[in-house]
Amino acid sequence: MENEIKFRAGIVMCLLGLVIMTFEYLEKDRVYQELKVLSSKQIDSLKEEIDFKDNQIGLRDMIIEEVKIKNPLMVDDVLKNTEGLTYEK
Numbered sequence: 001m002e003n004e005i006k007f008r009a010g011i012v013m014c015l016l017g018l019v020i021m022t023f024e025y026l027e028k029d030r031v032y033q034e035l036k037v038l039s040s041k042q043i044d045s046l047k048e049e050i051d052f053k054d055n056q057i058g059l060r061d062m063i064i065e066e067v068k069i070k071n072p073l074m075v076d077d078v079l080k081n082t083e084g085l086t087y088e089k
Contacts, residue, residue: 064079
């Protein structure tokens with residue numbers, strides 16, 4: 001009789017452990033999916049920012065070329081003076 005009680009307790013403990021492990025696995029999978037979605041949103045945001053910066057640089061280059069046609073000496077002067085500058089937000 002005592003062995004039967006120990007056996008049943010062992011089975012219950014094993015089943016309880018399996019249930020807990022299953023929920024832990026599902027929780028990790030949920031967190032992984034959530035992080036995947038967040039990182040893809042961040043990547044999309046960074047791509048939009050890069051596209052915006054590329055457009056700004058392209059627009060700047062077009063303006064420089066347009067002004068260079070009208071007044072090449074002034075553009076060369078301005079470009080020499082701003083060569084070492086960095087732009088920040």
